[in-house]
Amino acid sequence: MNENEIQLKVQALVDGELTGPEAKEWRGRLETDAGLKELHARLTAVRGLMTGAELPRTLPESGDFHWSQISKAIEREERQAKHLARPASGANWLLRWVLPLAGVACLMLFLTLQQTTRPDLGxxxxxxxxxxxxxxxxxxxxxxxxxxxxxxxxxxxxxxxxxxxxxxxxx
Structure with missing residues (x-):
């Protein structure tokens, strides 16, 4: 591990983000390495200063409210997907086949009725x-x-x- 990864692991230990066996391993390293012990002490002191200086922030609604909104949005999207996945009706068949054929017929009519004289270029x-x-x-x-x-x-x-x-x- 390089120096940066070691510092990140010590910071994760201070923040309580390491798993049980990994945290136990890093606590053992702290006891044997004076540099790591000093870094751990500094990070713990900074964490203590920040904890005392932070203002408490509370959500206006409970966390359940936000999760219920997310689940409702997911259900709404699933209903819309099912609505769009319905089989095509007879009107859709008409739009799918007759409309393009009518467009091709109009194009052919336009091309056949177009004037065949050459333009006057002087x-x-x-x-x-x-x-x-x-x-x-x-x-x-x-x-x-x-x-x-x-x-x-x-x-x-x-x-x-x-x-x-x-x-x-x-x-």
Whole structure:
């Protein structure tokens, strides 16, 4: 045992928390070890000082009242658990099977009635397979060859540069 465990055992002996054989063993150790005897004396003195200085505290109700409240709460929870564990009725069967099927049917109806036209993204397709897209400062053009073997994508990014900015840029 390390020093801390020994001190805790002596304190448990002072508080009366040790069992009969264990308390007898530690009392025997106290008689042979002077350090343990001194620690026991100090802890006993502190316990005596604390006992005289503590104000008595009493519960407003008896301990039986608290235990009866606890037992009532346990019984109440058991009754609720039995109430919730009852077998399902016909209405529950309806909710369990028909309601999800109705939801799936509504989803299928929504998906089939949804508009199938493509949204307008501002992209125009010319007769010669040119694809154009214009956004604020960016123009995109796609050209396809006659046999569709090659596609060229042209990005035109227009910069609005002033003359002095161009001079600074070129320096």
């Amino acid at each position: 992209i125009s397709l010319g007769s010669d397979h040119e694809l154009e897209l214009s956004i604020d400062d960016l123009d995109v053009m796609t050209f396809n060859t006659g046999d569709d073997a090659m596609s060229v994508v042209w990005l035109d990014y227009s910069l609005d540069l002033q003359q002095d900015e161009i001079d600074l840029w070129l320096d």
